[in-house]
Amino acid sequence: MIIGIPKEIKTLENRVSMTPAAVETLVLQGHEVLVEAGAGVGSGLTDEEYTAAGAKLVSAADAWGAEMVIKVKEPLPSEFQYLRKDLLLFTYLHLAAAEDLTHALLKAGTTGIAYETVESPDHTLPLLTPMSEVAGRMATQVGAHYLEKTQGGRGILLGGVPGVYPAEVLVIGGGVVGTNAARMAMGMGARVTILDRSHQRLQYLDDVFQGRITTMMSTEPNIRQMVQRADLVIGAVLLPGAKAPKLITRDMLSLMIPGSVIVDVAVDQGGCVETIKATTHDDPVYEVDGVVHYGVANMPGAVPRTSTFALVNQTAPYAMRLAAKGVDALKDDPGLLLGLNTYDGTLTCPAVGEALGIDSLTPEAALGLGKYDTP
Known part of the structure; x- marks a missing residue:
């Protein structure tokens, strides 16, 4: 061929x-x-x-x-x-x-075969997983960067310092992206909460992280409650092949802390944030209602x-x-x-x-x- x-x-x-x-x-x-x-x-x-x-x-x-x-x-x-x-x-x-x-x-x-919908026998997504790992880890790094005051954020160090409270990181979605984002955030000293709609997945995450993160069911009331506390929100929702559901709505932004940051890794599939739009590496962020939005659709391209x-x-x-x-x-x-x-x-x-x-x-x-x- x-x-x-x-x-x-x-x-x-x-x-x-x-x-x-x-x-x-x-x-x-x-x-x-x-x-x-x-x-x-x-x-x-x-x-x-x-x-x-x-x-x-x-x-x-x-x-x-x-x-x-x-x-x-x-x-x-x-x-x-x-x-x-x-x-x-x-x-x-x-x-x-x-x-x-x-x-x-x-x-x-054209015969189009998409990496993101190929499945393994165990129903995982082998061709999406490596880039999800990269994007998840990058999401935390990017979020930490844009929390700096000079980048439009609150001016918070993700892990804090002794005697100063660390940042609150909310990860919506406990799959490959969310797990890697949480691992990075926890390693940097942040307080991390993961939301997922699968109780079995939350049990797994609780075991993997040995109780060092908070796990909650992904429901509208829980999302609404947690975005009010979060300094950094990472959207890590994936429905294979389908559009991502809009879990953070426009009205929730008014509840968020001014200068907080949203990194929506789901932007490739339309995003899980109502106000997200695809951006590029040379113009990655914009602000809506005082909240910094990062929507780069090819995050792993930066590394x-x-x-x-x-x-x-x-x-x-x-x-x-x-x-x-x-x-x-x-x-x-x-x-x-x-x-x-x-x-x-x-x-x-x-x-x-x-x-x-x-x-x-x-x-x-x-x-x-x-x-x-x-x-």
């Missing part, structure tokens, strides 16, 4: 979808790999390393002309021209918050060396299966099949269909793997 690795063009996105080592493995398996010149520079990976691995350096158009294109972030409007029916696109898509991209993929008939290697560790084995068998690889792996979001002009992720009001089929039905009804 001919595989294309384009350079990411999202603002200050420095990750790359394949490392030279992964490229070398693909080449040794008999595939041709086309890497856009400069694609790895932001992650400290040189063109020379890719050519030594057996890749051919090409233009963006040539990389996109491959049979399978592997990316990190979703295609931007300037890249829609490259979408076509005979293209297999393997990347983060987050279609529930990207209606224009969804329609572009459907119009082109690309770590993020690229963490991501490729997980995506490369799936990419190799797709390179070997194309769409037929989905028939052998029910978890990879769940990654299919668009196919031959049809939306194949019901959660996205529900979010955008678009008719959809299950992946099984779209590929004709049995008699399935539309959702």
